[in-house]
Amino acid sequence: MNIVDVIRSLAGFAWFGAIALFVTAVARASRNQNAKGLSSTAIGVVVLAIVLTILGAGLVFIEPNERGVVISPYAFRAPNGYFPEAITPGLRWIVPGERVVTYVISRQTYTMSVAPQEGQVTGDDSIRARTKDGQEVFIDASIVFAIDTTKVIQLHIDWQNRYEAELVRPAARNAIRDAVSQYGVEEIVSTKRAEMAALISESISLIMSQNDLVLVDFLLRDIHFSDEYAAAVEQKQIAEQQAQQAQLVVEQRRQEAEQARQVAQGQADAAVIAAKGAADAQIIQAQAQAEANQLIGQSIQANPEILQYEYILKLAPGVQTIFIPSGNQFILPLPNTTNSPSGEPSRP
Numbered sequence: 001m002n003i004v005d006v007i008r009s010l011a012g013f014a015w016f017g018a019i020a021l022f023v024t025a026v027a028r029a030s031r032n033q034n035a036k037g038l039s040s041t042a043i044g045v046v047v048l049a050i051v052l053t054i055l056g057a058g059l060v061f062i063e064p065n066e067r068g069v070v071i072s073p074y075a076f077r078a079p080n081g082y083f084p085e086a087i088t089p090g091l092r093w094i095v096p097g098e099r100v101v102t103y104v105i106s107r108q109t110y111t112m113s114v115a116p117q118e119g120q121v122t123g124d125d126s127i128r129a130r131t132k133d134g135q136e137v138f139i140d141a142s143i144v145f146a147i148d149t150t151k152v153i154q155l156h157i158d159w160q161n162r163y164e165a166e167l168v169r170p171a172a173r174n175a176i177r178d179a180v181s182q183y184g185v186e187e188i189v190s191t192k193r194a195e196m197a198a199l200i201s202e203s204i205s206l207i208m209s210q211n212d213l214v215l216v217d218f219l220l221r222d223i224h225f226s227d228e229y230a231a232a233v234e235q236k237q238i239a240e241q242q243a244q245q246a247q248l249v250v251e252q253r254r255q256e257a258e259q260a261r262q263v264a265q266g267q268a269d270a271a272v273i274a275a276k277g278a279a280d281a282q283i284i285q286a287q288a289q290a291e292a293n294q295l296i297g298q299s300i301q302a303n304p305e306i307l308q309y310e311y312i313l314k315l316a317p318g319v320q321t322i323f324i325p326s327g328n329q330f331i332l333p334l335p336n337t338t339n340s341p342s343g344e345p346s347r348p
Contacts, residue, residue, distance in 0.1 A: 003059070003061060003091060004056060004059045004060065004061045004091070007052055007055055007056040007059060008052075008053075008056035010052050010056075011049055011052030011053040011055075011056050014045055014046075014048045014049030014052055015046075015049040015053070017045045017049075018042050018045040018046040018048075018049050021038055021039075021041055021042030021045055022039075022042045024038055025038035025039045025042055054096060057096040058093050058094055058095060058096050059091060059092070059093060060087070060091075060092045060093070060094055060100045061090070061091050061092070062087055062088065062089045062090055062092060062100075062102065063089060063102075064089045065089075065104055065105060065106040066089065066102045066103065066104055066105065067086040067087070067088065067089075067102070067103050067105050067147075067149060067152045068086055068087040068092070068100040068101065068102050068103075069082060069083070069086055069087075069100065069101045069102075069103070069152060069153055069156045070082060070083040070087060070094055070098055070099075070100055071098065071099050071100070071101060072094075072095070072097075072098040073097055073098070074095065074097070074098070077095065077098070082153065082156070082157075083153075084153065085153070086103075086149075086152040086153055087100065101156060101160075103147055103152055103155065103156070104147070105146060105147045105149050105152070106146065107144055107145070107146050107216055108144070108145055108146065108164070109142055109143070109144050109145075110142065110143045110145070110164060110168050110169060110172070111141075111142040111143075112125045112126060112127060112139075112140065112141055112142075112169070112172070112173070113125060113126060113140045113221070113222075114126040114138060114140055114222075114224070115140075120164070120169075126138040126139060126140050126224075127139040127140075127141065127172075127173050127176045127177065129176060129177040129180035129181065130180070130181060131180055131181065131183060131184055131185040131188060132181060132182060132183055132184050133184045133185055135184075135185035135225070135229055136225070136226050136229070137180060137185065137188070137223055137224070137225055138223070138224050138225070139176050139180065139220070139222070139223055140221040140222040140223075140224075141172065141176060141200075141218065141219060141220055141221055142218075142219040142221060143168055143172050143204060143215070143217075143218055143219075144215075144216040144217040144218075144219070145168060145208060145213050145214060145215050145216055146213070146214050146216055147212065147213060147214070148209075148212050148213060148214050151212035152212075154212050155211075155212035155213070158211065158212065159211070159212070163211070163212075163213065167207075167208075167211055167213070168208075168213070171204055171207040171208070172200075172204055172218075175200050175203035175204045175207070176200055178203065179196050179199045179200045179203065180196070182196075182199070183196055185225075185229075188223060189223055193220070193223075196220075197218060197220040200218055200220070201215065201217075201218035204218055
Protein backbone atom coordinates (compact mmCIF):
# COMPACT_ATOMS: atom_id res chain seq x y z
CA MET A 1 0.00 0.00 0.00
CA ASN A 2 1.46 3.35 -1.03
CA ILE A 3 0.97 6.74 0.58
CA VAL A 4 -1.93 7.68 -1.70
CA ASP A 5 -3.90 4.65 -0.53
CA VAL A 6 -3.09 5.56 3.08
CA ILE A 7 -4.38 9.12 2.64
CA ARG A 8 -7.55 7.90 0.96
CA SER A 9 -8.12 5.41 3.76
CA LEU A 10 -7.66 8.14 6.34
CA ALA A 11 -10.15 10.31 4.46
CA GLY A 12 -12.68 7.50 4.60
CA PHE A 13 -12.17 7.05 8.34
CA ALA A 14 -12.50 10.82 8.82
CA TRP A 15 -15.81 10.89 7.01
CA PHE A 16 -17.02 7.93 9.02
CA GLY A 17 -15.96 9.64 12.27
CA ALA A 18 -17.59 12.92 11.25
CA ILE A 19 -20.88 11.21 10.50
CA ALA A 20 -20.74 9.33 13.78
CA LEU A 21 -20.10 12.56 15.68
CA PHE A 22 -22.98 14.35 13.99
CA VAL A 23 -25.34 11.47 14.73
CA THR A 24 -24.25 11.48 18.37
CA ALA A 25 -24.64 15.26 18.59
CA VAL A 26 -28.14 15.12 17.11
CA ALA A 27 -29.14 12.34 19.52
CA ARG A 28 -27.91 14.28 22.53
CA ALA A 29 -29.64 17.44 21.34
CA SER A 30 -32.91 15.55 21.01
CA ARG A 31 -32.59 14.56 24.66
CA ASN A 32 -31.86 18.16 25.64
CA GLN A 33 -28.27 17.27 26.47
CA ASN A 34 -25.26 19.47 25.82
CA ALA A 35 -23.97 18.63 22.27
CA LYS A 36 -21.95 21.77 21.58
CA GLY A 37 -18.58 20.06 22.02
CA LEU A 38 -19.52 17.17 19.81
CA SER A 39 -20.74 19.49 17.09
CA SER A 40 -17.46 21.42 17.07
CA THR A 41 -15.47 18.18 16.95
CA ALA A 42 -17.66 16.88 14.14
CA ILE A 43 -17.09 20.06 12.13
CA GLY A 44 -13.33 19.71 12.60
CA VAL A 45 -13.41 16.09 11.53
CA VAL A 46 -15.45 17.04 8.45
CA VAL A 47 -12.88 19.66 7.51
CA LEU A 48 -10.13 17.10 7.96
CA ALA A 49 -12.06 14.58 5.85
CA ILE A 50 -12.50 17.18 3.08
CA VAL A 51 -8.80 18.01 3.09
CA LEU A 52 -7.80 14.36 3.04
CA THR A 53 -10.30 13.64 0.27
CA ILE A 54 -9.00 16.48 -1.90
CA LEU A 55 -5.44 15.47 -1.16
CA GLY A 56 -6.15 11.83 -1.93
CA ALA A 57 -7.95 12.75 -5.14
CA GLY A 58 -5.02 14.80 -6.42
CA LEU A 59 -2.08 12.63 -5.36
CA VAL A 60 -0.88 9.89 -7.70
CA PHE A 61 1.96 7.47 -7.03
CA ILE A 62 3.72 6.09 -10.12
CA GLU A 63 5.63 2.84 -9.62
CA PRO A 64 9.25 2.60 -10.84
CA ASN A 65 8.21 0.29 -13.69
CA GLU A 66 5.38 2.57 -14.85
CA ARG A 67 4.70 5.72 -16.79
CA GLY A 68 1.48 7.72 -16.46
CA VAL A 69 -0.65 9.47 -19.07
CA VAL A 70 -2.63 12.36 -17.53
CA ILE A 71 -6.11 12.81 -18.99
CA SER A 72 -7.45 16.29 -18.18
CA PRO A 73 -10.85 17.87 -18.84
CA TYR A 74 -9.37 21.32 -18.22
CA ALA A 75 -8.47 23.06 -21.45
CA PHE A 76 -6.18 25.52 -19.66
CA ARG A 77 -4.04 22.57 -18.49
CA ALA A 78 -4.32 20.24 -21.48
CA PRO A 79 -5.72 21.74 -24.72
CA ASN A 80 -5.72 18.30 -26.40
CA GLY A 81 -7.25 16.55 -23.40
CA TYR A 82 -3.98 14.97 -22.27
CA PHE A 83 -0.56 16.07 -21.12
CA PRO A 84 2.07 15.94 -23.91
CA GLU A 85 4.56 14.19 -21.63
CA ALA A 86 4.08 11.07 -19.53
CA ILE A 87 4.61 11.51 -15.80
CA THR A 88 7.56 9.63 -14.32
CA PRO A 89 7.79 7.42 -11.20
CA GLY A 90 7.18 8.97 -7.79
CA LEU A 91 4.46 10.86 -5.89
CA ARG A 92 2.75 13.32 -8.25
CA TRP A 93 -0.02 15.87 -7.89
CA ILE A 94 -2.85 16.33 -10.36
CA VAL A 95 -5.92 18.54 -10.19
CA PRO A 96 -8.96 16.70 -8.90
CA GLY A 97 -11.09 15.72 -11.84
CA GLU A 98 -8.08 14.62 -13.86
CA ARG A 99 -7.10 10.97 -14.10
CA VAL A 100 -3.95 9.03 -14.80
CA VAL A 101 -3.67 5.95 -17.02
CA THR A 102 -0.55 3.96 -16.16
CA TYR A 103 1.43 1.76 -18.54
CA VAL A 104 3.99 -0.85 -17.49
CA ILE A 105 7.30 -0.16 -19.21
CA SER A 106 9.13 -3.25 -17.93
CA ARG A 107 9.58 -6.27 -20.20
CA GLN A 108 6.48 -8.29 -20.99
CA THR A 109 6.18 -11.75 -22.53
CA TYR A 110 3.45 -12.92 -24.82
CA THR A 111 3.42 -16.70 -25.27
CA MET A 112 1.59 -18.76 -27.88
CA SER A 113 1.77 -22.46 -27.09
CA VAL A 114 0.02 -25.76 -27.62
CA ALA A 115 -0.02 -26.26 -23.83
CA PRO A 116 -3.45 -25.19 -22.54
CA GLN A 117 -2.31 -23.10 -19.54
CA GLU A 118 1.06 -21.87 -20.81
CA GLY A 119 0.09 -18.85 -22.87
CA GLN A 120 -2.21 -15.86 -22.55
CA VAL A 121 -4.96 -17.67 -24.47
CA THR A 122 -6.42 -20.76 -22.83
CA GLY A 123 -6.18 -23.88 -24.96
CA ASP A 124 -4.05 -24.64 -28.01
CA ASP A 125 -2.69 -21.29 -29.17
CA SER A 126 0.21 -22.52 -31.31
CA ILE A 127 0.70 -21.02 -34.78
CA ARG A 128 -0.40 -23.26 -37.62
CA ALA A 129 1.65 -22.72 -40.78
CA ARG A 130 2.65 -24.43 -44.02
CA THR A 131 6.18 -24.84 -45.28
CA LYS A 132 7.44 -24.20 -48.80
CA ASP A 133 6.95 -27.88 -49.64
CA GLY A 134 3.36 -27.91 -48.33
CA GLN A 135 3.90 -29.60 -44.97
CA GLU A 136 1.78 -28.42 -42.04
CA VAL A 137 3.70 -27.45 -38.89
CA PHE A 138 2.74 -26.01 -35.52
CA ILE A 139 4.96 -23.40 -33.87
CA ASP A 140 5.26 -22.52 -30.18
CA ALA A 141 6.77 -19.08 -29.64
CA SER A 142 7.22 -16.29 -27.09
CA ILE A 143 7.65 -12.59 -27.81
CA VAL A 144 9.51 -10.54 -25.21
CA PHE A 145 8.79 -6.84 -25.68
CA ALA A 146 8.50 -3.51 -23.88
CA ILE A 147 6.81 -0.14 -24.38
CA ASP A 148 9.01 2.55 -25.87
CA THR A 149 9.32 5.01 -22.96
CA THR A 150 9.57 7.94 -25.38
CA LYS A 151 6.25 7.02 -27.05
CA VAL A 152 3.92 6.24 -24.16
CA ILE A 153 1.54 9.10 -25.06
CA GLN A 154 1.31 7.99 -28.68
CA LEU A 155 0.78 4.37 -27.63
CA HIS A 156 -2.14 5.49 -25.49
CA ILE A 157 -3.63 7.42 -28.38
CA ASP A 158 -3.19 4.57 -30.88
CA TRP A 159 -3.78 1.44 -28.83
CA GLN A 160 -4.60 2.16 -25.17
CA ASN A 161 -4.45 -1.23 -23.43
CA ARG A 162 -5.29 -3.19 -26.59
CA TYR A 163 -1.72 -3.37 -27.92
CA GLU A 164 -1.07 -6.90 -26.66
CA ALA A 165 -4.16 -8.56 -28.13
CA GLU A 166 -4.51 -6.39 -31.24
CA LEU A 167 -0.89 -5.71 -32.17
CA VAL A 168 1.63 -8.11 -30.62
CA ARG A 169 -0.34 -11.30 -31.15
CA PRO A 170 -1.49 -10.82 -34.79
CA ALA A 171 1.82 -9.30 -35.89
CA ALA A 172 3.80 -12.21 -34.45
CA ARG A 173 1.53 -14.89 -35.92
CA ASN A 174 1.59 -13.27 -39.36
CA ALA A 175 5.40 -12.91 -39.33
CA ILE A 176 5.84 -16.55 -38.30
CA ARG A 177 3.55 -17.83 -41.07
CA ASP A 178 5.32 -15.71 -43.69
CA ALA A 179 8.76 -16.95 -42.59
CA VAL A 180 7.75 -20.63 -42.44
CA SER A 181 6.42 -20.47 -46.00
CA GLN A 182 9.93 -19.62 -47.26
CA TYR A 183 11.59 -22.84 -46.01
CA GLY A 184 11.20 -26.56 -46.49
CA VAL A 185 10.12 -28.69 -43.56
CA GLU A 186 13.53 -30.32 -43.13
CA GLU A 187 15.25 -26.93 -43.23
CA ILE A 188 13.23 -25.39 -40.41
CA VAL A 189 13.97 -28.27 -38.04
CA SER A 190 17.69 -28.48 -38.82
CA THR A 191 20.00 -26.24 -40.84
CA LYS A 192 17.72 -23.20 -41.35
CA ARG A 193 16.01 -22.97 -37.96
CA ALA A 194 18.22 -20.16 -36.63
CA GLU A 195 17.98 -18.29 -39.92
CA MET A 196 14.19 -18.51 -39.90
CA ALA A 197 14.03 -17.31 -36.27
CA ALA A 198 16.19 -14.30 -37.17
CA LEU A 199 13.89 -13.49 -40.11
CA ILE A 200 10.81 -13.64 -37.86
CA SER A 201 12.50 -11.47 -35.23
CA GLU A 202 13.42 -8.84 -37.82
CA SER A 203 9.87 -8.71 -39.17
CA ILE A 204 8.24 -8.41 -35.72
CA SER A 205 10.77 -5.80 -34.63
CA LEU A 206 9.94 -3.62 -37.63
CA ILE A 207 6.20 -3.77 -36.97
CA MET A 208 6.61 -3.00 -33.26
CA SER A 209 8.96 -0.08 -33.84
CA GLN A 210 6.28 1.46 -36.05
CA ASN A 211 3.73 1.06 -33.26
CA ASP A 212 5.52 2.44 -30.17
CA LEU A 213 6.85 -0.91 -28.91
CA VAL A 214 10.34 -2.42 -28.73
CA LEU A 215 11.06 -6.08 -29.43
CA VAL A 216 13.50 -7.44 -26.84
CA ASP A 217 13.67 -11.05 -28.01
CA PHE A 218 11.85 -13.63 -30.10
CA LEU A 219 11.91 -17.20 -28.79
CA LEU A 220 11.15 -20.02 -31.22
CA ARG A 221 10.27 -22.54 -28.55
CA ASP A 222 9.13 -25.62 -30.43
CA ILE A 223 8.18 -26.97 -33.84
CA HIS A 224 5.85 -29.96 -34.04
CA PHE A 225 4.04 -31.72 -36.86
CA SER A 226 0.84 -33.51 -37.67
CA ASP A 227 0.57 -37.11 -36.49
CA GLU A 228 0.88 -38.43 -40.05
CA TYR A 229 4.05 -36.51 -40.80
CA ALA A 230 5.57 -37.33 -37.41
CA ALA A 231 5.03 -41.04 -38.14
CA ALA A 232 6.64 -40.64 -41.57
CA VAL A 233 9.63 -38.84 -40.04
CA GLU A 234 9.99 -41.59 -37.46
CA GLN A 235 9.99 -44.26 -40.17
CA LYS A 236 12.56 -42.30 -42.13
CA GLN A 237 14.80 -42.00 -39.10
CA ILE A 238 14.52 -45.74 -38.48
CA ALA A 239 15.48 -46.42 -42.11
CA GLU A 240 18.41 -44.01 -41.88
CA GLN A 241 19.61 -45.67 -38.68
CA GLN A 242 19.39 -49.09 -40.32
CA ALA A 243 21.32 -47.78 -43.33
CA GLN A 244 23.97 -46.32 -41.04
CA GLN A 245 24.22 -49.65 -39.21
CA ALA A 246 24.65 -51.48 -42.51
CA GLN A 247 27.29 -48.99 -43.56
CA LEU A 248 29.12 -49.58 -40.30
CA VAL A 249 29.07 -53.35 -40.93
CA VAL A 250 30.41 -52.80 -44.45
CA GLU A 251 33.14 -50.55 -43.12
CA GLN A 252 34.04 -53.12 -40.48
CA ARG A 253 34.31 -55.84 -43.14
CA ARG A 254 36.40 -53.56 -45.31
CA GLN A 255 38.76 -52.86 -42.44
CA GLU A 256 39.03 -56.57 -41.68
CA ALA A 257 39.80 -57.29 -45.35
CA GLU A 258 42.36 -54.49 -45.39
CA GLN A 259 43.96 -55.90 -42.26
CA ALA A 260 44.11 -59.39 -43.83
CA ARG A 261 45.60 -57.91 -47.00
CA GLN A 262 48.25 -56.10 -45.02
CA VAL A 263 49.12 -59.32 -43.12
CA ALA A 264 49.41 -61.22 -46.41
CA GLN A 265 51.46 -58.42 -47.91
CA GLY A 266 53.75 -58.54 -44.89
CA GLN A 267 54.19 -62.28 -45.24
CA ALA A 268 54.87 -61.92 -48.95
CA ASP A 269 57.37 -59.15 -48.30
CA ALA A 270 59.08 -61.32 -45.67
CA ALA A 271 59.29 -64.23 -48.12
CA VAL A 272 60.77 -61.98 -50.79
CA ILE A 273 63.31 -60.61 -48.34
CA ALA A 274 64.21 -64.16 -47.21
CA ALA A 275 64.58 -65.34 -50.80
CA LYS A 276 66.67 -62.34 -51.68
CA GLY A 277 68.85 -63.00 -48.64
CA ALA A 278 69.35 -66.63 -49.69
CA ALA A 279 70.16 -65.59 -53.25
CA ASP A 280 72.60 -62.98 -52.01
CA ALA A 281 74.22 -65.63 -49.77
CA GLN A 282 74.62 -68.01 -52.71
CA ILE A 283 76.11 -65.23 -54.81
CA ILE A 284 78.55 -64.38 -52.07
CA GLN A 285 79.39 -68.08 -51.65
CA ALA A 286 79.88 -68.49 -55.37
CA GLN A 287 82.07 -65.43 -55.53
CA ALA A 288 84.14 -66.76 -52.62
CA GLN A 289 84.43 -70.15 -54.34
CA ALA A 290 85.45 -68.50 -57.56
CA GLU A 291 88.11 -66.49 -55.82
CA ALA A 292 89.32 -69.66 -54.05
CA ASN A 293 89.44 -71.50 -57.34
CA GLN A 294 91.35 -68.67 -58.87
CA LEU A 295 93.90 -68.76 -56.05
CA ILE A 296 94.17 -72.56 -56.34
CA GLY A 297 94.64 -72.26 -60.08
CA GLN A 298 97.34 -69.68 -59.64
CA SER A 299 99.05 -71.88 -57.04
CA ILE A 300 98.91 -74.97 -59.28
CA GLN A 301 100.15 -72.99 -62.21
CA ALA A 302 103.15 -71.90 -60.18
CA ASN A 303 103.75 -75.37 -58.68
CA PRO A 304 102.46 -78.10 -61.01
CA GLU A 305 103.90 -80.80 -58.77
CA ILE A 306 101.19 -80.02 -56.24
CA LEU A 307 98.56 -81.22 -58.68
CA GLN A 308 100.40 -84.49 -59.19
CA TYR A 309 100.86 -84.88 -55.48
CA GLU A 310 97.15 -84.27 -54.81
CA TYR A 311 96.22 -86.61 -57.57
CA ILE A 312 98.43 -89.41 -56.19
CA LEU A 313 96.92 -88.86 -52.70
CA LYS A 314 93.46 -89.23 -54.13
CA LEU A 315 94.45 -92.44 -55.92
CA ALA A 316 96.24 -94.11 -53.03
CA PRO A 317 96.25 -92.30 -49.73
CA GLY A 318 98.60 -95.00 -48.25
CA VAL A 319 101.40 -94.75 -50.84
CA GLN A 320 104.74 -93.91 -49.25
CA THR A 321 106.85 -93.64 -52.45
CA ILE A 322 106.19 -92.25 -55.91
CA PHE A 323 107.64 -92.79 -59.36
CA ILE A 324 108.79 -89.77 -61.23
CA PRO A 325 107.91 -90.26 -64.92
CA SER A 326 111.00 -88.52 -66.22
CA GLY A 327 112.51 -91.46 -68.12
CA ASN A 328 114.87 -92.27 -65.21
CA GLN A 329 114.12 -95.30 -63.13
CA PHE A 330 114.52 -93.70 -59.74
CA ILE A 331 112.43 -94.41 -56.79
CA LEU A 332 112.15 -91.42 -54.49
CA PRO A 333 110.69 -91.51 -51.02
CA LEU A 334 107.68 -89.32 -50.20
CA PRO A 335 108.38 -86.55 -47.78
CA ASN A 336 107.73 -87.53 -44.16
CA THR A 337 105.37 -85.08 -42.61
CA THR A 338 105.65 -86.54 -39.14
CA ASN A 339 108.55 -86.31 -36.69
CA SER A 340 110.39 -89.39 -35.39
CA PRO A 341 110.17 -90.25 -31.68
CA SER A 342 113.74 -89.05 -31.17
CA GLY A 343 112.92 -85.72 -32.68
CA GLU A 344 115.25 -86.26 -35.69
CA PRO A 345 113.94 -86.57 -39.17
CA SER A 346 113.60 -90.11 -40.53
CA ARG A 347 116.03 -91.26 -43.14
CA PRO A 348 115.12 -92.87 -46.41
